[in-house]
Amino acid sequence: MEEKPRKIIGRRPFLGWITATISSLIAAAYTIPAVRFILGSSLEQESEQWLTLGSTSKIPLGTPTLSKTNVERRTGWVTSTEDVSVYILTNNGRDYVAMSNICTHLGCRVRWVAKREQFFCPCHNGVFGKDGTVVSGPPPRPLDRYPVNVEADQISILAT
Ligand code: FES
Structure with missing residues (x-):
């Protein structure tokens, strides 16, 4: 039985993938609170x-x-x-x-x-x-x- 060749990710694509993931997490960490702050106060109803x-x-x-x-x-x-x-x-x-x-x-x-x-x-x-x-x-x-x-x-x- 013939063994399938394993797909090996090169170092450059791997580092690129890690960099993109970390950048996305940092962007989300800044963007999500800002969007919640802007939309939250406008959607929030003042309660009696x-x-x-x-x-x-x-x-x-x-x-x-x-x-x-x-x-x-x-x-x-x-x-x-x-x-x-x-x-x-x-x-x-x-x-x-x-x-x-x-x-x-x-x-x-x-x-x-x-x-x-x-x-x-x-x-x-x-x-x-x-x-x-x-x-x-x-x-x-x-x-x-x-x-x-x-x-x-x-x-x-x-x-x-
Ligand atoms: S604030 Fe002007 S009379 Fe009261």
Whole structure:
């Protein structure tokens, strides 16, 4: 019986094959994360999150009360924590309103001035009423509101 001749790969083609394989792996190592980063952030949907602020017992009737929490945000591969501050207002202990503390003019933080019963924005003297409506100054619209849920004495807001 005659033996088949063995196919021998030469040194040059073998080194060429090894070089091409290693180059492909290096290219993939750089390209795949970059493509995932670019496409991932564009395809990723920003999810809504309910954020618990705490007990309703901390909210006095008729006085906007500052409440703070934070929300986790993902942008591409980066995860960051963002502070969220809202003023909670209730006039009857059953219905609650959550207002952003960010001025609708240029984004400064407003503060509640109890003596005047108004929110005041120090940047351009914007003034908002207790319910967040614009009283005076440059703000173009009332303070933004968050959907509120009260369950088992705990207040939650829906952050987007
Ligand atoms: S940023 Fe608030 S009045 Fe301008």
